[in-house]
Amino acid sequence: MIELAKTYLGNITENANLCERIKKVSKQHCLEVYLSQVDSRKGRIHSCATSGVDVGIVKNRDWFLREGDIFETQQGKLLLIHLQEQKVMVLSFAELINDSSLKTLGDRAIELVHLGHVLGNHHWPIIVQNGKLYIELVIDAEVIEATIRNFSIPGLQIDYEWRSPKQHFTFSEHTHQHNNS
Numbered sequence: 442m443i444e445l446a447k448t449y450l451g452n453i454t455e456n457a458n459l460c461e462r463i464k465k466v467s468k469q470h471c472l473e474v475y476l477s478q479v480d481s482r483k484g485r486i487h488s489c490a491t492s493g494v495d496v497g498i499v500k501n502r503d504w505f506l507r508e509g510d511i512f513e514t515q516q517g518k519l520l521l522i523h524l525q526e527q528k529v530m531v532l533s534f535a536e537l538i539n540d541s542s543l544k545t546l547g548d549r550a551i552e553l554v555h556l557g558h559v560l561g562n563h564h565w566p567i568i569v570q571n572g573k574l575y576i577e578l579v580i581d582a583e584v585i586e587a588t589i590r591n592f593s594i595p596g597l598q599i600d601y602e603w604r605s606p607k608q609h610f611t612f613s614e615h616t617h618q619h620n621n622s
Contacts, residue, residue: 442495443494443495443496443497444472444490444494444495444496444497444514444515444516444518444520445496445497445514445515445516446496446497446498446499446500446512446513446514446515446520447498447500447512447515448512448513448514449500449510449511449512450474450511450512450513450519451510451511452507452509452510452511453509453511453521453522454508454509454577457574459622461509461613462519463511463519463521464505466519468492470517470518470519471492471496471518471519471520471521472491472492472496472518472519472521472525472545473490473491473492473518473520473521473523474489474490474491474496474498474521474522474559475488475491475523475524475525476506476522476523476524476525477489477524477525477527477580478524478525478577478604478606479527479577480506481507481522481524482502482505482506484498484499484500484502485497485498486498486499486500486506488505490520492568494617496514496520498512498520506522506524506551506594507522507524508523508524508552508606508608509521509523510522523606526604526605526606527577527578527603527604527606528578528601528602528603528604529575529576529577529584529602529603529604529610530575530578530585530586530599530600530601531573531574531575531576531599531600531601531602532573532574532575532581532589532597532599533572533574533577533595533597533598533600534597535574535596535598536571552592552593552594553594555592556589556592556594560576561590561618563588564577565577565579565580565585567609570590570610573603575602575610577610582601586599594616605608
């Protein structure tokens, strides 16, 4: 039988009463799940609790689950959400790019714009922060890396970082309307 959770109660980091409630509840009345940060934004999530119980979570897609979120299942159990570490791709340059060096980039600048266009068209979530481009690995890293390497942009470096739930990025997703006229 699947435990279905639709009722959001709050987050234990923001609600001391909820935190105490979780501590007092027996293990059989509290389920814990570890979700990927990609799953945290989905509207319908299927997971398996640490106890082995199947869990379904239903929520709006307009907000992301966070570490410490609590739901109540239809069977009256509490569900504690944990987020896993997230591996992200990091694009950077061997040398820092500034306004004056952009003028001398020429073809490299055009390729960077083209790369941004391609990343957006693939709907790969990105965020730009501190001179680096972070890409959420929503598909195989090798596929994204091969796409980027096809551009052969001099000085572009591809690295990876692990982000804890406390270092969570809110990636922007490229969306656009398709007119079917």
